[in-house]
Each structure stands twice: as structure tokens, then as C-alpha cells.
Amino acid sequence: xxxxxxxxxxxxxxxxxxxxxxxxxxxxxxxxxxxxxxxxxxxxxxxxxxxxxxxxxxxxxxxxxxxxxxxxxxxxxxxxxxxxxxxxxxxxxxxxxxxxxxxxxxxxxxxxxxxxxxxxxxxxxxxxxxxxxxxxxxxxxxxxxxxxxxxxxxxxxxxxxxxxxxxxxxxxxxxxxxxxxxxxxxxxxxxxxxxxxxxxxxxxxxxxxxxxxxxxxxxxxxxxxxxxxxxxx
Numbered sequence: 220x221x222x223x224x225x226x227x228x229x230x231x232x233x234x235x236x237x238x239x240x241x242x243x244x245x246x247x248x249x250x251x252x253x254x255x256x257x258x259x260x261x262x263x264x265x266x267x268x269x270x271x272x273x274x275x276x277x278x279x280x281x282x283x284x285x286x287x288x289x290x291x292x293x294x295x296x297x298x299x300x301x302x303x304x305x306x307x308x309x310x311x312x313x314x315x316x317x318x319x320x321x322x323x324x325x326x327x328x329x330x331x332x333x334x335x336x337x338x339x340x341x342x343x344x345x346x347x348x349x350x351x352x353x354x355x356x357x358x359x360x361x362x363x364x365x366x367x368x369x370x371x372x373x374x375x376x377x378x379x380x381x382x383x384x385x386x387x388x389x390x391x392x393x394x395x396x397x398x399x400x401x402x403x404x405x406x407x408x409x410x411x412x413x414x415x416x417x418x419x420x421x422x423x424x425x426x427x428x429x430x431x432x433x434x435x436x437x438x439x440x441x442x443x444x445x446x447x448x449x450x451x452x
Contacts, residue, residue, distance in 0.1 A: 220235060220236050220237075221233070221234060221235040221236070221255075222234050223253050223255050223260060224253065225244075225250035225251070225252070225253045225262050225264070226249065226250060227249045227250075228246075228247055228248075228249070229243050229244035229245060229246040229247065229248060229250060230243055230250070231243050231244055231250070231253070231260075231262060242279065242284075244262055244277050244284050245284065246264075246275060246277070246286075247266075248264045248265050248266055248273075248275050249264045249265070249266070249267065250262045250263065250264035250277075251263065251264045251265075251294075251295070251296045251297065252264070252295065252296055252297035252298045252303075253298065254298040254299060254300065256300065258280065258281035259278060259279065259280060259281070260278070260279040261276070261277070261278055261279075261298045261301075261303075262276075262277045262278075262279070262298070263275065263276050263277070263295040263296070263297065263298045263303050263305070264294070264295060264296075265291070265293075265294030265295055265305070266294065267294050272293060272294045272306060273289075273290050273291060273292070273293075273294065274288070274290075274291035274292070274293050274294045274295040274305055274306075274308075275288065275289050275290075275291065275295070276288040276289075276291070276295065276298075276303055276310070276312075276317075287312070287317070288310075288317060291308075291310075292308075293305045293306040293307050293308040294306050295308075295310075296325075296326070296327050296328070297326075297327060297328045297329060299328075299329045299330050299331065299337070300331075301313075302329050302337065303317075304322075304326040304327070304328070304329045304339055304341075305325075305326060306325050306326075307321065307322055307323065307324065307325070308320070308321065308322060308326075309322055309326060309329070309339060309356070320356060322339075322349070322356065324341055324342060324343070324347045325341045325342060325343050325347070325367075326339050326340070326341040326347065326349070327340060327341040327367075327368070327369050327370075328340050328341070328368075328369065328370050328371050328410075329351075329371070330371050330372060330373055330374075331351065331373060332373050332374055332375045332376070332377065333375065334353060335351070335352055335353025335354075336350075336351070336352070336353075336373075337350070337351040338350055338351070338359075338371045338373060338379055339351065339356065339371075340368040340369070340370070340371045340381060341367065341368060341369075342366075342367035342368055342383075343367055344367065345361070345365070345366070345367065346361040346364040346365065346366060346367055346368045346383065346387075347361070347367075347368065348361050348364070348368060348371075348381070360395060360396075361396075362395060362396070363389075363395065363396050363398060364381070364383065364387055364389060364396055364398075365385075365387070366383045366384035366385045366387050367383055367384045368381050368382070368383040368384075368387065369382055369383055369384065369407065369408065369409045369410070369422075370382035370383075370408065370409055370410040370411045370420075371411070372411045372412050372413055372418075374413070377413055378390055378391060378413075379391035380411045380413065380418055381396070381411065382408035382409060382410055382411035382420045382421075382422065383407075383408060384407045384408075385402060385405050385406075385407065386402030386403055386404040386405055386406060386407075386408060387402065387408060388402070388403070388408065388411070388420055388436060388438070390418075403436055404422075404434050404436065406422050406423050406424050406432075406434040407422050407423070407424070407425060407426070408420045408421065408422035408434070408436070409421060409422045409425075410422070416439055416440060416441075417437055417438065417439035418437070418438045418439070419435065419436070419437055420434075420435070420436040420437075421433065421434070421435055421436075422434050435447070
């Protein structure tokens, strides 16, 4: 019954039980990621293309926003629990300060099933997949993926799923990444989520000129195609 969304110039939207309100962050930065944990909300982002790609981290304690870090040397894209990832960097909030982990490449998303089992993904031209084992980020074989990875999903007791450019849909198995013989779309997939017995990917042709469209892919054992209806305005 509640959701939070972030965007350009520090905008933060929050809706609870159908009542929507603004709880903007006092910054001109673009916020790319948000995470809500009880009364605590984290928001991350920065300035892209300004010559200095600086990053910011904000925390809302249920009452007011506090800037945890500003003018970081790299823009940040996503937050998962107390992890923040971005261009060439990952930060971990230990409760008092930020622990810094240098990474070679653009990390777009991170998600895990526990404190010692988390996955960070990204890339620009090719794919980057890293696994956090509780102490170190380790490179994961990306054979067969081919494209930059934009989204990852896992949860306690759940498998690891990827979403990437040019229709990448992948599942991690003991033998490596399992994928369809051919991509179902050439559109870029930006996020993946497991709900019930089905896995969902969403994306579209965001980077094409002209009128853009959205793309949804669903995987399930029953193979059923759900009915898609427009949301009420």
C-alpha cells in the first residue's frame, strides 16, 4: 500500500494508502535509486555530464533528510539496504561511516539474499557481474551474456536473475548462465523481478529516437500470457 520514487533535481514522491505527497531532497542532483527500510529511506544519485560526475547519498530517518555524503568522486545509481553502487565504486554504510570498494566499471544495480550473498551488475559495452561473499567482490563468469547488465534480482531462498541490453534474460545455475536460444526482443531490459511463480522483465527502446515503447517479458512454468490493460489515469 506504499511506494517511494525519486528523480531529477532531488524530487521524491511518496504514496501511502492512496495519498501522495512530496518529500524532496534539497539538492539539484538527479536521484537514480531509492530504498525504504522501515522508517529509514535512502536515496542516491549525483551529477552526470557536468564535467565532474559527482555522487550524493541521502538518508531520511522518518522526520528529516540528512546528507550522508556529497561531492563523491563517482555518481551513484542504486541502493540496496546499506550498499550504494555506481561508476567504478561501491560503498557500504557500517552504521557510522562509509566503507569504500574500488570497482573497475559501471555498476548499475546490487541486490542480495543475505549479508554474505549479494550480486552487483553493470557494464557499458560488455557485462559486469560481481558476487559479494561477505568480505570481497569476486568476478563471476559472464560467458554468453554479451551485453551490459542493468538489473539483478534475488532474495532469501530465491535464484539469481539478470536483465540486460538487447533482450538479455538470464538465470544463474551451477553450469553458468541459462538463457533462451535467441533473445525474445532486441529492446533493452532494465529490471527483473520474481513474483509468485513468475519472473518479469521490463524495458523498452528508450534510446531510440521518436515515439518509444515499453516491453514486458514473463517467464513461468505454465507459459500463460497475462492480459495487459492500461492503468487508470
